[in-house]
Amino acid sequence: MSKALRDKVREIPQAQLRQMEAGASIAMLELSASFRKHVNDSLRDMFTLMRDPQPEDEAWRARLHELARGLQGMGGSFDYGLLILIGEVMCQTVKDLEQSNQRALQRRLAAYAVALDAVIKVDLKGDGGANGKALLDVLKIEAPAS
Amino acid sequence: MSGKRAKTQQSEVRSTTAAARPAVGRRMFAREVPALDLSRISLLVVNDNDFLRSYMERLFGIMRVGNVATCADPDAARAQMAAADPDIVMIDLDLAGRDGIDLVRQIRRGEIGPRNDIAILVTSAFVDRDYVQAARNNGINWTLVKPLTFRRLYEGLARVILDERPFVEAEGYTGPDRRLLVGISGYDGFERRKPKPSEPGA
Numbered sequence: 217m218s219k220a221l222r223d224k225v226r227e228i229p230q231a232q233l234r235q236m237e238a239g240a241s242i243a244m245l246e247l248s249a250s251f252r253k254h255v256n257d258s259l260r261d262m263f264t265l266m267r268d269p270q271p272e273d274e275a276w277r278a279r280l281h282e283l284a285r286g287l288q289g290m291g292g293s294f295d296y297g298l299l300i301l302i303g304e305v306m307c308q309t310v311k312d313l314e315q316s317n318q319r320a321l322q323r324r325l326a327a328y329a330v331a332l333d334a335v336i337k338v339d340l341k342g343d344g345g346a347n348g349k350a351l352l353d354v355l356k357i358e359a360p361a362s
Numbered sequence: 363m364s365g366k367r368a369k370t371q372q373s374e375v376r377s378t379t380a381a382a383r384p385a386v387g388r389r390m391f392a393r394e395v396p397a398l399d400l401s402r403i404s405l406l407v408v409n410d411n412d413f414l415r416s417y418m419e420r421l422f423g424i425m426r427v428g429n430v431a432t433c434a435d436p437d438a439a440r441a442q443m444a445a446a447d448p449d450i451v452m453i454d455l456d457l458a459g460r461d462g463i464d465l466v467r468q469i470r471r472g473e474i475g476p477r478n479d480i481a482i483l484v485t486s487a488f489v490d491r492d493y494v495q496a497a498r499n500n501g502i503n504w505t506l507v508k509p510l511t512f513r514r515l516y517e518g519l520a521r522v523i524l525d526e527r528p529f530v531e532a533e534g535y536t537g538p539d540r541r542l543l544v545g546i547s548g549y550d551g552f553e554r555r556k557p558k559p560s561e562p563g564a
Contacts, residue, residue, distance in 0.1 A: 218525050221449055221481060224402040225523055233397035233516075239424045240512035247417055254413050289411030289457050292487040295509035300456050300487045360488045 251294050255336055258283050262329050269322055271313045280325070281310040287332055298335045298344050298351065302328050305357050331355055395517050396524065403523070404429040406448035408439045408465070410457050418452075421512050425519070436465040443475035450481040450522055455493050456508075463496050470501040470536040478536060479529050481522040485510060501537020 262283045270276040284306040291299025306328040313321055331351055334340070340348050343359060352359050405427050407418050415432040422430045431446040433439045436458055439451070451469065453462045462484065465474075472478040482501065486494050487508040494505055503525055506518040527539040 218481075218523075218527070218529070221403075221523050222526075224449065225398045225400060228397045228399045230394070230397045233395070236424050236426070236516075237512060240421060243420055243424060244512065247420065251413070251417075285457070286411055286413070289409065289414050289454070292454075292456055292485075292508035293414055293417060293510045297487045297508070304456075360491055 248294065251290060252336075254290060255287060255299075258287050259329070259333050259336065262332070266326055266329055269325075271322060277310050277313055281307055284310065284328070284332075291335075295341045296335060297342055298340055298348050299332060301352065301357055301359060302331050302335070302355065305355070306332070327355060395513070395520050398520055398523065399426070400519065400523075401426050401428045403427050403450065403519070404446065404448045405431070405519075406439060406442065406446050406451045407432045408434075408436060408451065408453045408458060408462070410434045410454075414454070418510070418515070421510075421515055424512065425516055427519070436461040439465055440468070440474050443469075447476055448480060450483060450519065452483045452485065452506075452518075453497075455484045455486045455491075455497060456488075459493050463493055463500055466497055466500045466502055481525065482537075483518050483522050485518075498540065499535070501535065503538050 262280065265276060265280050265283070284303045287299050288303025288307065291297065291303060306325060309321055309324055309328065313325075331354075334351065335344070335348075338347065340351070343349070344351060349359070405422060407415060407422075407430065409415050409418065409432065415434075419430055419432060429446075431442060431448065433442050436453075439453075443451075451465075453465060455462045458465070466482055466484075468474045469480060469482065470478050481503045483504050483506060484494065484497050484502050485506045485508060488494065498505070503522045504518060506514060508514075525538060527541075530537060530539050
């Protein structure tokens with residue numbers, strides 16, 4: 217494995233890596249702006265869905281699941297670990313709705329949506345520290361050690 | 363001792379010999395990542411988020427990775443693996459979860475793709491999640507902990523490229539030697555699978 221792979225690369229001056237990093241810093245600024253727009257668009261669509269809940273409608277559930285999963289995915293890459301945790305639980309809750317259309321599940325979904333919004337608005341990065349822990353406690357989500 | 367057991371103990375290990383020195387030497391790079399020309403490296407990224415795939419393509423483009431293919435889920439990766447023939451596969455376990463582990467297992471078993479010894483890099487926000495540990499036990503090379511910054515992605519690529527650990531093919535495990543310190547500072551590790559001098563077959 218490794219010898220064939222190593223033979224495909226050669227060492228280049230560190231200055232070139234520093235140049236790449238400088239380029240990446242600029243790209244990250246653009247990507248961060250794009251990230252915020254994506255997240256805000258997703259949250260807006262999520263709240264639109266939640267205003268008119270149709271848990272028995274497969275398309276409604278699929279769209280909500282897609283939005284939660286998208287937020288879950290984007291969160292980790294920009295250091296919003298709470299988006300991953302809450303997004304994951306939200307995805308599971310949407311799946312649970314297929315089996316049992318309980319109002320309690322709908323209320324939990326609404327709480328998760330509000331929590332996702334709060335993570336972004338309050339800018340709770342990483343595990344969110346004490347605020348993050350308090351948020352997860354309220355939502356009864358267990359955080360894995362990171 | 364049965365023949366099967368003996369085979370397990372003397373599991374096939376592919377390793378780099380001293381005569382075949384790599385183009386770039388192995389090192390630990392806690393402080394400084396080696397700068398590498400990645401233009402001949404082919405990469406397959408498995409991530410079901412459109413935005414993240416674009417994000418990674420952008421950063422790998424800045425790193426001048428030779429070829430970057432992306433796919434949305436493990437099923438698409440299975441379909442693309444033969445054509446893409448990647449040197450490195452990168453799987454987001456937070457999204458792929460158990461499906462991602464199944465993909466790792468299938469690659470290592472040689473069930474998909476042209477080779478079972480492709481470098482496999484997984485990404486996750488949480489290193490202690492069950493699926494990350496399961497991925498390790500199914501033969502991944504390295505886990506990248508999020509957030510996926512430029513430097514972290516670059517270090518991940520450099521780490522798996524410069525990984526000199528032997529590739530183990532045993533009855534219960536296929537993948538890089540899980541003892542991370544093997545080969546560093548003269549440490550050769552404890553060879554549990556080799557017969558001891560007092561055992562038959564030694």
